[in-house]
Amino acid sequence: MQNTTSHQATQLPRIDVYEPAMCCSSGVCGSDPDATLIAFTADCAAITGNGIPITRHNLASEPENFVANSQVRNALDSIGSQALPIVQVDGQTVLTGTYPTRDQLFRMAGIDAPSTTPVSENTAEQSGCCCGASGCC
Numbered sequence: 001m002q003n004t005t006s007h008q009a010t011q012l013p014r015i016d017v018y019e020p021a022m023c024c025s026s027g028v029c030g031s032d033p034d035a036t037l038i039a040f041t042a043d044c045a046a047i048t049g050n051g052i053p054i055t056r057h058n059l060a061s062e063p064e065n066f067v068a069n070s071q072v073r074n075a076l077d078s079i080g081s082q083a084l085p086i087v088q089v090d091g092q093t094v095l096t097g098t099y100p101t102r103d104q105l106f107r108m109a110g111i112d113a114p115s116t117t118p119v120s121e122n123t124a125e126q127s128g129c130c131c132g133a134s135g136c137c
Contacts, residue, residue: 012053013052014089014091015047015054015055015087015088015105015109016054016055016087017044017054017056017057017086017088017099018059018072018084018086018087018088019057019084019085020059020085021059022058022060023060025037025058026038027040027041036099039099040099040100043100043105044056046105047105050109050114054105059084071086071088071092071093072086072088075093079097084096085097087099087108094108
């Protein structure tokens with residue numbers, strides 16, 4: 001008897017983000033945290049938590065990766081640093097000059113974005129907050 005169902009191995013997309021020179025990718029360094037980077041770092045964690053690999057390249061620590069990628073190198077030559085960040089999916093540039101939103105990342109990955117989890121309304125004592133009984137920090 002012949003098996004009529006065929007299982008194709010689904011190849012996960014590879015997402016690469018080429019970022020400007022910075023001291024850290026989290027956005028939480030220095031006296032002025034960058035809200036965009038903080039959100040993007042959380043969005044990356046959400047995507048990688050769904051099994052999709054994202055590689056972030058920092059110009060300060062990995063300049064060779066920028067030079068080795070002809071699309072990135074050409075964008076930097078023609079547009080300059082305003083082209084950064086550059087987002088590529090499977091080696092093809094899909095976004096330049098801005099970080100993608102979480103929904104955009106999920107679309108790039110070819111998966112449905114999970115519905116958002118409602119925010120809990122725990123009191124300070126329930127959540128383990130160290131702010132004291134008043135719950136006010």
